Amino acid sequence: MKPTNIDLAALANEGVENVAMKDRRHFLKMGLAITGVFAGGTLFSAVSVANKVFASPAEFADKYPYKPHYSMIIHQDRCIDCERCVAACAETNHVPHEGYRTRILQRDVPDAIGQKREFIPVLCNQCNLPQCTRVCPTKATYKNTSNGIVMMDTSKCIGCLTCQEACPYNARYFNEERQAVDKCNFCFDTRLAKGEKLTACANACPANCRVFGDLSDPTSEAYRTVHQIERAVWVLRPEAGTKPNIFYTKG
């Protein structure tokens, strides 16, 4: 095959001036409502932004783009790597041995005083600005418009693995059996759609490390954990700017 000559200098700038007016409006709308919370800054700024923009917490909740707005709060210090979540996930979602939808990372700090080891559960962050869906050439992966879960249409997936490259959280693997990329979808097809309230991992956790809930519901534990300023709440890789929906805290 003859290599194509691309004149890089002559390529059009894909800057914001080329974004359609509708997209830009959509982005701004999301930004106003969410930037504070999901920017990965401290929650202090999030709450203050929320208070600046909205008159009451109830109004703020109304502005969450999805209903329910699924989220998971991970109490990192409670994880003991028993991997019951990983096993429950694999059984529920038929995840093969070589694949994963959720994993437990380990961090060792030999010089630390007291505890020298911590475990960090990771899974798809169900980002509000997902890069995986942006790069998918066939729209096989998409953001569900009602609940915000990043889903897979396996019949459309051509296995190009571009989404894997784009994901800042390394949350995708190629499933040989399905001949498609597979990822966490908060057990939507296997549990939530059947009326279960929790994901398999949250249900299996013996230490209540994973709190699954609806961020658009001000009475939920997820909402109450994210919207307080006494204890730090953070997201992984905030610099990726994808506005993730998995939050981490300790205690």
Added chain:
Amino acid sequence: MKYLKSIIAVVIFLPMLQAGQAVAAENSAHGGDIIYTKPLQSVTFSHKSHVEETGLSCDLCHAGLFEMQALKIQGKSNFTMAALAKGEYCGACHNGTMAFASTTRCASCHSGVKGGRLAQNHE
């Protein structure tokens, strides 16, 4: 000449044999590491850190609290964190006054599936 060979063999190999035994004994000195896998994987109890580094006596635990036979305690149905919090098993010392409370610093003792696997590979 015949005797000389056997004397040389004894002189050379006996110390090596003894050294080998010494290394093996050192690894399991004071019971070595105990890896609990029930009720969940895995908890590492280090005799080294408790006996050698902290200087606790064998009797402190092995007079009623834990039997000498490793892992026998796993058979008990109440070998759980709830029991520990009530002052049983590890909780007898890990109560916040003698040693850090069993309701804190989870991953100090819980080495997880990864820790259990690592310990197996070292054996």
